[in-house]
Amino acid sequence: MTRNFAFATLAALVLPGAAMALPAVGDQLGTDAETVRTALADHGCPVTGFEAEDGMIEAQCTDTATNLPWEFYIDPKTGTVTNIKQED
Amino acid sequence: MTSGRETSGTTPPDLWDPVVRISHWGLAAVVLLNAVLTKGGSLIHVWIGWVGLTLLALRLVWGLFGPAEARFSAFPPNPRAAIGHLRDLVARRPRPYRSHNPAGALMVYLLWALLAVVIGTGVAMTGTTPLGAVERQVAIESADWSTLDLGESDREGRKALEEVHEVAANLILFLVFLHVAGVLVEGRLMRRNLVRPMLTGDRRDTSTRKGRPV
Numbered sequence: 001m002t003r004n005f006a007f008a009t010l011a012a013l014v015l016p017g018a019a020m021a022l023p024a025v026g027d028q029l030g031t032d033a034e035t036v037r038t039a040l041a042d043h044g045c046p047v048t049g050f051e052a053e054d055g056m057i058e059a060q061c062t063d064t065a066t067n068l069p070w071e072f073y074i075d076p077k078t079g080t081v082t083n084i085k086q087e088d
Numbered sequence: 089m090t091s092g093r094e095t096s097g098t099t100p101p102d103l104w105d106p107v108v109r110i111s112h113w114g115l116a117a118v119v120l121l122n123a124v125l126t127k128g129g130s131l132i133h134v135w136i137g138w139v140g141l142t143l144l145a146l147r148l149v150w151g152l153f154g155p156a157e158a159r160f161s162a163f164p165p166n167p168r169a170a171i172g173h174l175r176d177l178v179a180r181r182p183r184p185y186r187s188h189n190p191a192g193a194l195m196v197y198l199l200w201a202l203l204a205v206v207i208g209t210g211v212a213m214t215g216t217t218p219l220g221a222v223e224r225q226v227a228i229e230s231a232d233w234s235t236l237d238l239g240e241s242d243r244e245g246r247k248a249l250e251e252v253h254e255v256a257a258n259l260i261l262f263l264v265f266l267h268v269a270g271v272l273v274e275g276r277l278m279r280r281n282l283v284r285p286m287l288t289g290d291r292r293d294t295s296t297r298k299g300r301p302v
Contacts, residue, residue, distance in 0.1 A: 076233035
């Protein structure tokens with residue numbers, strides 16, 4: 001009983017986190033604002049804004065799990081994440 | 089080249105004219121906002137930069153057509169005179185100048201030159217009109233990014249512009265620190281409030297100040 005409870009608690013803590021993991025470098029998010037907005041929201045990081053920087057699109061979002069702001073740099077031609085930074 | 093020094097005993101104005109004051113505090117606000125509060129490349133950063141360009145252009149035009157103490161001829165850049173002024177200050181024998189003193193004048197020209205570099209590189213990176221930045225932002229929000237020209241074809245050039253932009257901006261902050269320190273030190277040594285003429289002026293002792301070495 002105790003073991004089942006421990007597994008259930010662990011699963012409750014870990015699985016949602018795994019499902020909401022942020023995208024990684026190399027992942028495809030899309031080549032337009034709407035697609036990227038949806039993709040990042042699905043990862044638990046609703047977009048707060050887009051900017052162009054150094055020929056890349058910078059998508060700014062806030063991780064709902066940690067409340068930390070992130071910047072995803074996306075290649076506009078391929079929609080691939082090229083860099084990820086915690087927002088300064 | 090003259091140093092702008094007056095032998096007739098005139099002093100800087102007790103109240104700088106409105107264009108000098110507005111451009112001075114406006115540019116100070118532009119530098120502060122864009123260096124500290126706004127994010128580089130953001131729409132608000134770009135628009136504040138355009139306000140800075142307008143204020144700088146206004147002040148430069150005023151340097152040609154404004155009142156005597158606002159004109160470039162009243163405070164020509166003269167490094168030797170600037171060193172002489174600093175020596176006079178250390179010796180507590182500051183002399184009167186009808187406009188900015190030679191050290192202040194050098195600071196003004198350096199700040200304007202660096203502001204021109206920062207604004208010029210900013211314009212080169214974001215487009216030649218303030219609306220260009222808005223149009224690009226709208227396109228990012230609504231269009232397929234693969235069809236946009238975001239400058240990725242000349243990434244090295246953009247990187248170089250960004251470097252120059254940031255170095256010049258940091259130099260401005262350093263010079264602003266020196267400027268504020270200089271105003272405080274000189275004001276203390278001369279026992280005169282140097283900030284007030286740039287804010288509201290002080291007409292209370294105008295008659296007594298005329299002819300008095302400052």
